Amino acid sequence: MQTISEIRDGLRAKKFSAKEVTQHYLSRIEKFDKQINSFVSVNPRALDEAAQVDATIASGKDLGPLAGVPVAVKDLLCTEGLKTTACSKILANYIPPYDASVVTRLRRAGAVVLGKTSLDEFAMGSSNENSFFGPVKNPWNHDYVPGGSSGGSAAALAAKLAPVAIGTDTGGSIRQPASFCGVFGIKPTYGRVSRYGIISFASSLDQAGPMARSTKDCALVLEAIAGKCKFDSTSSNQSVPAWADSIKQDLKGVRIGLPKEYFSEPIDADVTKVTQDAIAALKARGATTVEVSLPLVKYAVSIYYLIATSEASSNLARYDGVRFGYRSENSPASLDDFYASNRGEAFGAEVKRRIMLGTHALSSGYYDAYYNKAGQVRRLLRDEFIKAFETCDVILSPVATTPAFKIGERISNPLEMYLNDIFTTSTNLAGLPGMSVPVGFSSKGLPIGVQLMAKHFDEQSIFDVSYALEQEFRAGEKVPHGI
Amino acid sequence: MAKTEKLSLETVQKVSHLARLKLSDAELGAIQNQLSAVLENFEQIASVNTEGVRPLVTPTEIAQVLRPDVVEAFDAEKILANAPEKSGHLFKVPPVV
Numbered sequence: 001m002q003t004i005s006e007i008r009d010g011l012r013a014k015k016f017s018a019k020e021v022t023q024h025y026l027s028r029i030e031k032f033d034k035q036i037n038s039f040v041s042v043n044p045r046a047l048d049e050a051a052q053v054d055a056t057i058a059s060g061k062d063l064g065p066l067a068g069v070p071v072a073v074k075d076l077l078c079t080e081g082l083k084t085t086a087c088s089k090i091l092a093n094y095i096p097p098y099d100a101s102v103v104t105r106l107r108r109a110g111a112v113v114l115g116k117t118s119l120d121e122f123a124m125g126s127s128n129e130n131s132f133f134g135p136v137k138n139p140w141n142h143d144y145v146p147g148g149s150s151g152g153s154a155a156a157l158a159a160k161l162a163p164v165a166i167g168t169d170t171g172g173s174i175r176q177p178a179s180f181c182g183v184f185g186i187k188p189t190y191g192r193v194s195r196y197g198i199i200s201f202a203s204s205l206d207q208a209g210p211m212a213r214s215t216k217d218c219a220l221v222l223e224a225i226a227g228k229c230k231f232d233s234t235s236s237n238q239s240v241p242a243w244a245d246s247i248k249q250d251l252k253g254v255r256i257g258l259p260k261e262y263f264s265e266p267i268d269a270d271v272t273k274v275t276q277d278a279i280a281a282l283k284a285r286g287a288t289t290v291e292v293s294l295p296l297v298k299y300a301v302s303i304y305y306l307i308a309t310s311e312a313s314s315n316l317a318r319y320d321g322v323r324f325g326y327r328s329e330n331s332p333a334s335l336d337d338f339y340a341s342n343r344g345e346a347f348g349a350e351v352k353r354r355i356m357l358g359t360h361a362l363s364s365g366y367y368d369a370y371y372n373k374a375g376q377v378r379r380l381l382r383d384e385f386i387k388a389f390e391t392c393d394v395i396l397s398p399v400a401t402t403p404a405f406k407i408g409e410r411i412s413n414p415l416e417m418y419l420n421d422i423f424t425t426s427t428n429l430a431g432l433p434g435m436s437v438p439v440g441f442s443s444k445g446l447p448i449g450v451q452l453m454a455k456h457f458d459e460q461s462i463f464d465v466s467y468a469l470e471q472e473f474r475a476g477e478k479v480p481h482g483i
Numbered sequence: 484m485a486k487t488e489k490l491s492l493e494t495v496q497k498v499s500h501l502a503r504l505k506l507s508d509a510e511l512g513a514i515q516n517q518l519s520a521v522l523e524n525f526e527q528i529a530s531v532n533t534e535g536v537r538p539l540v541t542p543t544e545i546a547q548v549l550r551p552d553v554v555e556a557f558d559a560e561k562i563l564a565n566a567p568e569k570s571g572h573l574f575k576v577p578p579v580v
Contacts, residue, residue, distance in 0.1 A: 375538025
């Protein structure tokens, strides 16, 4: 009961029931999650939801494509009746009155919501050390971070506490933890997946996406959640292809672009080796490589942090303690004091830092030099990528300059933490799809993935190359010790 | 463009008011240092030639979507369920006048 196909086939052949599949994962969470702290809450109705799938099977009615599949959902997506906290003190007791569209579609496909996974507060972070509920540990080595902000989802997958998970990615938050934890994760093209019901961080950058232990499972989950949504006016009209069934079996004619600016960054030797191994494997399977040039990527982290924090300062203005969320015990001196206390007492340090940066970047006298300028550079950067895709089908790069780092190692230097995002932020800025594929391990036994990017709406090419790497390295089949 | 001076404490205080964030002196000081370092690093974007370039906001092309301006009903009890304090169908806040 490890993959979507295995679960589907097993249910149809009556090898096990949906309840048994869900119970299997609930038991594993109970047994192992105290070691890694990947779940914020477990769905008390999970077994009931699974029982409903069993009833559907018994009645002979059609089963959805994800029937009986337990899904771990990042605690940034609203789940009706089930606490949704964004891993923040300000929403620690918030119970949404509605489901995010992603969750509605998962349920419609027959999936079972297993529980909500931990994240950096409001998706702001690259290590999952910023959660109000404590850091998540990397299952491969508990002294190390799982990455962030979707660290809980990545760690839960690596520890086999769920077969598939949902993450979100604004500047790399699906891809980097996927790489650090040795699992697959894709951020789809901007507009592929509805943002309705996802607690907003940066509206022009956020995308939810699947994380799993295989290319095919990522593709199957993405098929279920993608598509136009009437509640998200930025969602795309593009039809959703049958990605999983269309995965190419060989790479003849596939051109892999290698950005020369990325490969001239200082990169850990193990990451370089794994990346070169991946490139060699793809060439051996029929792909060709071509150097591409993206000079503006050196500004990506700067413009990302100006744009994302500006949008965040606006999106997080709703947390005022009036209609929901934390309210200070102290009597306020004024309305402004009321807001300032509620927010100051309940937002974590990183969130406050980003709200401050974004508010400054948007303020009178600074808007032109910061937010507006960043937006202009963003257009030029996107156009550079579009031009690069004239000569290649998929761009390959490392996901991060290093494997996972130790808990506590980078938390006191925000700039150093932000510079982690050097390979992933361009993807969100340009709206392109990007995936992290597990390939190898560091000399310390920590996973290392590679990043694949493609043209807007060309997730298929990414899945094709991901599948080839999966066949070659089978990295997703390894399991951490003691799990 | 002139090199950014370290953000003044006055600027940081002004920004914290705009953001409606009550910050301690220690927090203000830390943020002053951290944001100065970050902004100094980001200064480099000034050197990109962006003459005549429209800022990009939405990275993929999307069509304007309209719907009829019709109220859809929602359960008031559900909406009030997370209220820190309520009175009937009203959200209660401390007196502000």
